[in-house]
Amino acid sequence: MNNINALIETALQAKSDSQKPRNYLGTSSLGDACDRRIQYQYMGIKPDTQFTGKQLQTFAMGHALEDLVIDWLRLAGFDLSTRNKSGDQYGFSVADDKIAGHIDGVLLSGPDGFSYPALWECKTMNNKYWRDCVNRGIALSHPHYYAQVQLYMAYMRLDENPALITVLNKDSAEMHHEWIAFDAQVAQKYSDRAVHILKASNAKEFLPRLANDPNYFICKMCRFNKTCWEQQK
Template sequence: MDAIEIIDLIDQSYEQEAEQKARQYIGASAIGNECDAAIAFNLRGFPNVAPDPQLKRIFGMGHVIEDMVVADLKRVPGLEIQEVDPNTGKQWTYQASGGHVSCHTDGMAIWQGETLILEIKSMNDASFNKFKNKGMQRSHPHYFFQVQMYMGMSGVRRTLFIAYNKNRSVYHAEIVEFDDFEWSAMRYRIKRILRGEGKRIARDRSDWRCKGCFKRDVCWGKVQPEVRCSSCTYAVADERGGWYCTVHEKAATETCNAYEPFQPGDRDD
């Protein structure tokens, strides 16, 4: 066995891991995606394209860095960090529309008597400098929408957004204010997707925005979803929870011969 073979075997071990079941809700981490179809596929639990070993390691390192950042924040006198909800002992979670909309924050920060949402991101040098020079809303709008959803659903009106530079091990932070206009627009978009009206952002699979999307295979028909009511084009999300069948005009409880896999609408030109 040579050294390169060891590296290959490491990658193989990642490839042999059982893939995590795709989430089945509209989450804050996805709401910044410009494509309604991608969010709709998340809502309906369609399978993801499996990440490659390198990407899995990047995700894993993100969790390691988050733990380190929390430990550093706890070194600050007078700053209280609550990683979990003391009422549940679990991650801070907020839900709406019968659970079809859900978000999970990195925690809460209590500073000078004020409670703020805590959001932690690790960035490479270029991304970090862009954030530092332009501010989070301009540099990383997808993160901006993510924390707006946190604040809109939680009622907490400010977020401590802290970024860790993976190249130089330095920090930059920003207090993000709640934007009621953006949250209103976001809620309208969420309602539209819940009704099954999401559309693709692209005309075809070759679009650069599709190449990195985890839902590209189901979006363009390369992979079929699991047959169930939530993946059916005739089902819409019930605001009270569960799914409603527009063919039988009742709660969707089991698949039937009317089943057709959900496909998003084509973009308007």
């Protein structure tokens, strides 16, 4: 059995390795804690370590669960559109296609008491993170997701009505739904950040590190740790 596990994990890694790196700054990364890490990803610099087969399985499970949530929302009466006429995800690109993103969907209509159209975003997480979302709300518990939603609302021009974020607990199947109003200041702040990162990358200048110590907790978990701290500055 373990051999089969290993075969699957190796196959997933091979598939992942064969995928072309993005040649744009992904909006979903703009809420990351570190400018330099976003820059490395945008510049196509290879991380020190690749995702393990198990991590890739977890990401794939998250995507499959999102499809389930789409079915449940439709069953509950929401007209949720997730693909355009060509069958592609809705998305946008700006700054000569250097900044781009894809959204999970748009609620076109649905049960009374809500405003449409509304951007829809779905996340799946384990019990510990899900509980934090419920207790503190997305803006405080997961500010990178909050920034992502604000940028999507701005770039997709879906800012008139609050966006809905659905967070599924992977351990218990509980769901948390939160309506997020547009905050132009936050959207502008992260849009400015994108321009700043693009300019620095074009000039081949690396932005300051997040911390002064490679053992800082975020750096310790960063897949660019070695690359980053072996650089001169």
